[in-house]
Amino acid sequence: MKEKVDRNLLQEALDLVIHRFPTLTVSLRKGLFWDYLEKNDEKLIVQKEETYPCAPIDPRMNSGYLIRVIYYGRRISFEVFHSLTDGSGAMEFLKTLAYQYLILKGNTVSPDGLLLLPQDAPGSEEVEDSFEKYAYKNDKRNIRLKDGAAYQLTGSALATTGINIIHGVIDGSALNRFTKESGSTITAFLTALLIKVIGSSHYSAREPVTVALPVNLRRQFPSVTMRNFFLVVNVGAEVNDETPFDDVLEEVSGKLKFRTDKKNLQMGINRHFQLQRGMMTRLLPIFLKYPAMRYGFNHIGERTKTMTLSNMGNVKLPETMAHFVERMDIALYPTRKSPISCAVGTVNGRMTITFTLSISETDIVRDFFKELGDLTGLDIEIYSNEWGNSDE
Amino acid sequence: MCNGRFSSSDPDLEDDFYPSYDGKVFGKRQAPRIAVFAGMAIILACIFINLIVMPHFLWVFHATGLVVYGIISLNHTILSKSHLGSKIVGQVVSLTLLFLLMDSQSGFLKWSINYAVPFLIVAGLVMVTLSVLTSRLKWKGHVSLTTMIALSFLPAALYFSGYATVIWPSAFASFYAFMLISGFGMFARQTVWAQLSRRLHI
Secondary structure (H helix, E strand, O other): OOOOOOHHHHHHHHHHHHHHOOOOOEEEEOOOOOOEEEEOOOOOOOEEOOOOOOOOOOHHHOOOOOEEEEEEOOEEEEEEOOOOOOHHHHHHHHHHHHHHHHHHOOOOOOOOOOOOOOOOOOOHHHOOOHHHHHOOOOOOOOOOOOOOOOOOOOOOEOOOOOOEEEEEEEEHHHHHHHHHHOOOOHHHHHHHHHHHHHHHHOOOOOOOEEEEEEEEHHHOOOOOOOOOOEEEEEEEEOOOOOOOHHHHHHHHHHHHHHHOOHHHHHHHHHHHHHHHHOHHHHHOOHHHHHHHHHHHHHHHHOOOOOEEEEEEEEOOOOHHHHOOOOOOOOOOOOOOOOOEEEEEEEEOOEEEEEEEEOEOOOHHHHHHHHHHHHHHOOOOEEEEOOOOHHHO | OOOOOOOOOOOOOOOOOOOOOOOOOOOOOOHHHHHHHHHHHHHHHHHHHHHHHOOOOOOHHHHHHHHHHHHHHHHHHHHOOOOHHHHHHHHHHHHHHHHHHHHHHOOOOOHHHHHHHHHHHHHHHHHHHHHHHHOOOOHHHHHHHHHHHHHHOHHHHHHHOOOOOOHHHHHHHHHHHHHHHHHHHHHOHHHHHHHHHHHHOO
């Protein structure tokens, strides 16, 4: 925001908007075959930020909620357990919260049809399982695009468990014009740049550098669900120091276009539906499901990617609300096998590229921003939570 | 990115983008591990001293029972964030075992199975009932209540198998459990089925 956040007004705004989002106001309960979500009527208290972003949410210390609203200085943050919603759902919540907060501050803002209003009742289509809606139920083929092992990033774990966050703020409109001129997209451009940077200076193995890209399915399969509705596509390339960036960009653009083709995404939706609804999956007790899922996550999902890049795109705010907002950023939690993640968010033409690291080495991030500045000629403002400096 | 600070940061100046982490501790709580380690050290020391000083009288069993009970009480009842029902069950079970151990090590006069254990179980059952009645009936409440009801028939089983010799404390525990099952079945049936269907859906 452009002004310091008022805690009391933020709490008041949260109290007013929270029941507009029934898929988020839940607690996790243990079942025999599945864990399930149960409505939570407790009051959710806003918290002043004291620890690092994406710190584990302990439901017992958070009135049973799997979401957290945090403030610090001029920033309002919303953190959410990924089982409840994806980036689009989280963004809808944050937009409505900020809208209500600005109204309580005495500002005149109008929604302009760009956000969910706190006083409206949630529609049934907002809580639907869109995978079930769009899946071809009879498509039993388990067609999977085979992804081989990818180059894995390694580094020295931070001495204190936490996340080092590095943000780079750039003129998003100018970057968009630049990538359009080169016949590409911002996502393809940033993906290619990451692959090039990692491949050039950190690459000694034979595996390709692969970036996992979450794809918002709502763009091709119309849905207003607040539940998860995304798929992850992997895009990789084998590069070295001598591979020209334009070649990497061309390869990445081609692969990204193919993988995000509607036909391929439909196959992904079908596969997701079959996996979830398969009799074997359903009848397996939860204490066996968890190790199986953990194994699948670590040895199939994590092994096939070098890192994740999530581009939320340009978030549109009502004109009367936009000038109260300075910028937005998104932070993805890094994992043990994927210790660096990247997320991109744009509002009011300002793009924030956020790296989250659980390792102390920052050379990839430094090289990425240096190359980005050199290639585009744009200024980049860098700031960080400086987690890790306290370890010294 | 250069492994150095971008600028000086004042923890009181909230115009910074993030709070200062200097001086904050984010480590894990060590008390439960220290308690287990200290308990094991005490037990080993007791075994050593008992075998050397007075091997004809093995008081080490009393000491071990008390130390293990102390560790369970500290880690599970006091420090743990477990459900209240499970803490009550934990106390009843560990105290029952402690009483049985002490009674058996001091000539087995049966004060434990005749009086102490039945009344302990009834006390636990009353506490679990109150916790379930005063707060919303949750799954862990059901589990604690069911475990306590099952335990309530232990004194009767001990009496009919000939170990216990006094009937009325065992009968009282069983009667209380029967009354609770009846009330539970009559008043909480709908809630129970709703909970079960949620827990067991595939």
